[in-house]
Amino acid sequence: MQPTPGGPDLSGEWVIRIIDDSPQGVAPGVSHAITEKGLYLVRYRGGSAGEQITVTDGDGIVGMLRHRDLSGTTQGDLVSTLTEIIRANPDVFMMFYNRGGPINRKMHAFQLLTGVGPSKAQDMVKKRGRAGWADFDAVDESAGFDTAEALAIRLAEELGDPGMLPNILNMLIRAG
Numbered sequence: 001m002q003p004t005p006g007g008p009d010l011s012g013e014w015v016i017r018i019i020d021d022s023p024q025g026v027a028p029g030v031s032h033a034i035t036e037k038g039l040y041l042v043r044y045r046g047g048s049a050g051e052q053i054t055v056t057d058g059d060g061i062v063g064m065l066r067h068r069d070l071s072g073t074t075q076g077d078l079v080s081t082l083t084e085i086i087r088a089n090p091d092v093f094m095m096f097y098n099r100g101g102p103i104n105r106k107m108h109a110f111q112l113l114t115g116v117g118p119s120k121a122q123d124m125v126k127k128r129g130r131a132g133w134a135d136f137d138a139v140d141e142s143a144g145f146d147t148a149e150a151l152a153i154r155l156a157e158e159l160g161d162p163g164m165l166p167n168i169l170n171m172l173i174r175a176g
Contacts, residue, residue: 008040008174010058018047019081020074032065032074036085037092038174039155041065067160078159082152090135096151096172097124097139098132103166112168113150 020032026043033044033053043063047053055061067075086093100109110121120143127142139147151168158169 007064008035008038010055010061012057014055014058016042016044016047016053016055016061017081017085018044018049018051018053019077020071021047021049021051023069023071023074025069030062032070033061034078034081034085036089039082039085039159039169041067041070041159067162075156075160078156079149079152082155083146083149086148086152087136092173093148093151094133094136094139096168097147098128099172109166109168112166113147113154115145115150 015036016033017036018031018033023030023032026032029045031044031047031049033042033047034040035042036052041064042061043065044053044055045060045062053060070078096109102108103112106118108118108121108125110116110124111118116124124143133139133142136148155169155173158164158167
C-alpha cells in the first residue's frame with residue numbers, strides 16, 4: 001500500500017492484529033486490524049480475529065480505518081487488545097513511564113491516565129527515580145494499579161478522538 005497523506009509509511013515489516021474479521025459494510029474478506037507499531041487502524045485483506053500477521057511493505061493492507069468505523073463490540077474490546085500490544089512491546093511503551101514529565105506548570109504526563117491526580121503523579125515520579133523502571137511489573141508495584149491497562153485506556157480514547165490534547169499517541173508512540 002502506498003502511504004496516504006497523514007498516514008504511516010508502511011514500508012518494511014509491520015505486525016498487525018486482526019480485531020474484526022467480518023466487519024459490516026466492508027467488502028467480503030476484508031478485516032479490521034491495528035498495527036503494533038504506531039497503533040494505526042487499518043483494513044486488511046484476510047485474517048482471522050485475534051490473529052497476528054507480519055506484513056511487509058503494506059502487502060494486504062487496503063486502507064486506513066477510523067475508530068468510528070469499528071463495530072461497538074470491537075471498540076469495546078480495543079482496550080484489552082491495546083493492553084496485549086503494550087505488554088508485548090514494553091520497550092516502546094515503557095518510554096511513557098520512564099520519560100514522562102511535566103506537560104505544563106500544573107500537570108504531569110501521568111495525570112493523563114484515568115485515576116491519576118497530582119499527588120499520585122508526584123508519588124510515581126519519586127518512586128521512578130533517575131534510573132526508571134525495568135518493566136511493567138515494577139511500574140505496577142510502584143503505582144498500585146495496572147499501568148499497561150491505564151495506558152491502553154488513554155490510547156483507546158485518543159484513537160476515538162484524534163484531536164484530544166495532549167496526545168500521547170502522537171507525542172510519544174508515533175513520534176518514535
